[in-house]
Amino acid sequence: MELIQEIIIFGTIKGCVYALIATGFTLIFAVAGILNLAHGTFYMLGAYFTYTLFYVLGIPLPPAILLAAVLVGALGMLLDRVFLKPMRSSHTYVLVLTVAVAFAAQEIILLTYGSQGMNIPNLIEGSVNLNGVVVSWHQLLIVAITAVVLIMLWLVLTRTRYGVATLAVSMDEDGARLVGIETEKVFNLSMFASAFLAAVAGALISPIMSMTPEMWNMPLMKAFVVVVVGGIGSLTGSIMAAFFLGWLETFTGFVISPKLTEVVSLVLLTVFLVFRPSGILGRRLH
Amino acid sequence: MTQARDYLVVDELTKHFGGLAAVEKLSFSLDRGQILGLIGPNGAGKTTVFNLITGFLPATSGRVTFRGESLMGKKPHQIVNQGLARTFQLVKPFPELSLSDNIRVACYGPRFMSQGLDEEAARHRILEVAEQVGLPDDLDQPASSLGHGDLRLLDIARALMVQPELLLLDEPLSGLSSIETQAIVGLIQALNQEGITLLIIEHKLKELMKVADRIVAIDFGQKLAAGTPQEVVNHPAVVEAYLGTKDSYASA
């Protein structure tokens, strides 16, 4: 059954990318209550920064990706400090500001790099035949990197002071503040982690899907879907939902029709929002 | 038109939030024309009872009947239109609207509209209510400019605008100066004189005892005692629940 193998393999690769995108999105929402519509922008900047570091500055690809992700993470912190901090409590403000930032970033990228698709090379060239399914080494590397990054995130969250503080803030902000946790710092570092993860995803996917100034749209929508399906604020739920979505989309594309893949996730999103807004694992919304 | 007895009946009312029992098998009743006080320490579940009666929260079990009709499963606005209005513990006016508009909003419920009253009548009634509760003369100022006491009055005015038969006041005296307190106590008595039945949550027992015909004391969502004010405040369970708290009758 080649088809089943294909769906599992390609679905897993997709799921990894979605997991990288969505964990950061969930993290910052759980911790600071920020629904960041500029999340896809981090993903896009990750790709474009890598491109610039690699082609313009001639830095080898692996450190270029890492450096790009750190830079994007710093931009995330900047966004949080300068624009979000003053009015973090207003959902309306955060939504409008972040969506405006997203479009502005799109314009800046468009002006700098043009509208045509651009590519960076695979981390490792060449393909491998997995029992009849041809996959590139790069795609397998995405799976490995995602695993490493997610395990590291888990370790940070459970084994470090910052991580424990983050979890505390995500459960009860006021309580955390009472026991002396500097919530501002936690927000800031969460924003860094969130942007960093998205940027890694963007840099890893751009050799496969090309980068365009509009590429931030897709990850944002997927992040919505994953976060809503997985349960708002639940990291485990998000990761589960990311793979679920990856497999579901791949199944739809391979078995039913490639045309339907984009709509599947959106329909899933609306159905969950309307009928089960708490998601699979999330806390019940009042 | 309706029986005076058992005007409002709360019967084995229960509300669970997850594993927490906020209200547990609570029963009491209220007769027409009465003023009933609902007391209890902080977190006893008093406001939850209000929310259950007025439909802001769905009950886990039990029932509430008003004039013999069940209120269960009804939406808040439907309950209001049966003649049952409420105020809020945390005063909730519309800060950006003017005082008159704050009150005017309540004109646009079906209860007022069904009487076929026009804008002129509404304006007239707004002035009437504002004067009755003693709001400042300038009704064009925004609500955000009011002090805490006047906001309470505004909230009561809004509730009165729907012409309720039964009025639920949630801590109408909290945070008020003694002059403001006297004014509201007077207002409560005046409203009762007009024939409005009242259910009042209040911490200031001294004032409450002045106006209440009966008092129900609850703690942990359960009834501790019920009866005349004197009976309730001297009830051992109530004394125990209150002792050591600064809200106790002794220190009030």
Add this chain to the structure above:
Amino acid sequence: MLANLKTPAQRHTAIFYGLIMVGFYFVPVFSDNFYLLSVFTTAYFYIIFATSWDVFAGYSHLMNFGHALFIGIAGYLTAFVDLHLGLPPLLVLPMCAVVCGLLGMFIGYLTLRMQGPYFAIITMAFAAVAYESAIMFSEYTGGEEGIPGIHPLTDSLIGDYYFVLVVMSLIFLFLLWFTRGRWGLVLKAISQNEDAVLASGINTAWVKIRAYSISGALCGIGGSVYAYSLTHVGPTSMEQVLSTTILIMAMVGGMGTITGPFLGALILVLFNELSRDMEEYRLLIYTVMVVVIIFFAPRGIVSWGQPIARAFKLGGKRGQAGS
């Protein structure tokens, strides 16, 4: 409406907008320059979109991030009806209003319990579903390229100009009437404290659904005229960037005032055309504007009316310009 104009400030406001409206009707008298007319026509479309957005989202503070949904749905409906049934615009416009009104009612019903960001996401999602569907069902919708060849509204540019202007004027007047009465008051009250409105015996859910429905219906009329005017409809008419632009125009102008989005749309479209050379920077400039507005004039441009009027010694001591 005139009965409500109690204060001098309100009268001045009415005169101000009245003058602008009358001015619009005289533009072709001064110049039949195609470019000028098309700039103003574009402004009228955005006025329709932004004010119709405002009647629900601006008043209820439930941020609708997918208003363009109605523009697109009405546009495609117009294309189908025009090309296959050949009905005249005067029949198609009400049809679009009804369809979009029902759609608004349906979405309003589904999203009733949603607050803040959840509402924002779902409105985005609905528009995105429609957008993707338009691309997916390319057999019927023409895919990414859309449907060309919709018949023009009238035979001349000036005719088109007046058609759009009249529709815009009617919608603007209707919205002023609607929001200056009890509906506006109740909607505003809901945005500030929904519980207190419920406790006043008002079915807030129904009020919101109705407002959303009206918002959709009016935007649908605008969307239909938009399609006629372009003689084309495509998925870009439902794009996220269009929804966002509408929202930004309304916010810059001043939410929950109708007059604010009117000014916001007008000024931003004119600004956009004046700075044609800077067109690439448009969204950048918009973003900066949003930040500036949110920090320094959270109530939008209309809130400047008051100090300006005071500077010119217009209006009363507590004039409510723009409201």
Add this chain to the structure above:
Amino acid sequence: MKKLLAMMLILGLAVMAAGPASAADTIRIGLLAPLSHQVGEGEVNAAKMAVKRINDAGGIDGKKLELFIEDTEIKPEKAINGYKKLVMVDKVQAVMGAFSSGVVLSLMDHVARYKVPFISTASSSNTFGEKVAKDYARYKYFFRLMLNETDQVNGMVEFVDSFLKPKLNIKKVAVMAEDAKWTKLMGAQFVEQIKTKGIEVTDYIRFPFKETDFAPILSRVKNAKVQFLLEISAIADGAVYINQWHDMQGPPIGGCDTSAGSEDFWDKTNGKCMSETVFMYGAYDVALTPKTKPFWADYIKIYGKEPKYASGFTYDAVYVVANAVKAAGTTKADALVAAIEKTDYVGVSGRIQFKKNHNTICGSDGRPMMIWHQWQGKGQRLPVYPEKYATAKFILPAWWSVK
């Protein structure tokens, strides 16, 4: 409030002042092109080059040509507005260019309405000609200087049947086409015609321009065991699927891929386009007419880049209009149309003559025709078919062997 009013007034006046400069004594030509797409860039460069050459040679009867450019962004609504602006503000006497049949189709009714001749130089839909034939009086202002869908289908069928079939031992092919108006008939006709040559078509897939995930499509094609995958794309970015095609080791691929018609495609795909075979027309480094090779060389000299798909046609279109103005002695639309209809001009893209339906006569030798180029070596795009113009031998993807 007065301040606001004053501001509005100033805005209004400024808008009015931004109107047209007074019409000088020039021949005004409009160009509609998607400026940020490489096809549009090629159109603009070619048109500028032609205008400059004509003006340097003294213009037309002493009158200089003046070029006005509007961006279409490949969006019908932008193109419509651009056409209106060219016609009414810039008062041009002829418009040319545009890209994507969907865009041009939405322009046709406006061309009919404003009656300023339009020469389409980068769109292939057959519908244009059908409309002109059906309602000549209305659509006569519309011309197409390029191969239409039928011309391209014939070329593709011939290439697959007579060239590839024996080389690749083709029994089954699959077709993937971007979901656009210009590919609608092309895809269907190709499928129909290739079947008559005894070749099975396992799949005919249409994908949106912005598709980024081609794994499902490529998987279907691979599982169907086809020997050739025909691609048809112009608006979509070919690099996206070529990268994935290479990594998934798909069957030999070729057809129309506009993005592969640009020399930077090799770098964009990091060489993964190796063995992709695409047809080119309008401009190439091939001696189709005496002017073809010099144009190629001169263009590179001026712009430092190779001409793009539509460059040759746009370049010729400027000359067609210029010659027509000269022949008609006027710029009045109807006279201009009559003169353009009589065109017989050897340009860089071939010998240009218009049919009754205002299509260009294409396909045979010396006329505008398709020449197949394959990506080979270290990033060269070399002609492999027709044999007459071929300078390289056809190669297979590294992972493919003919069974």
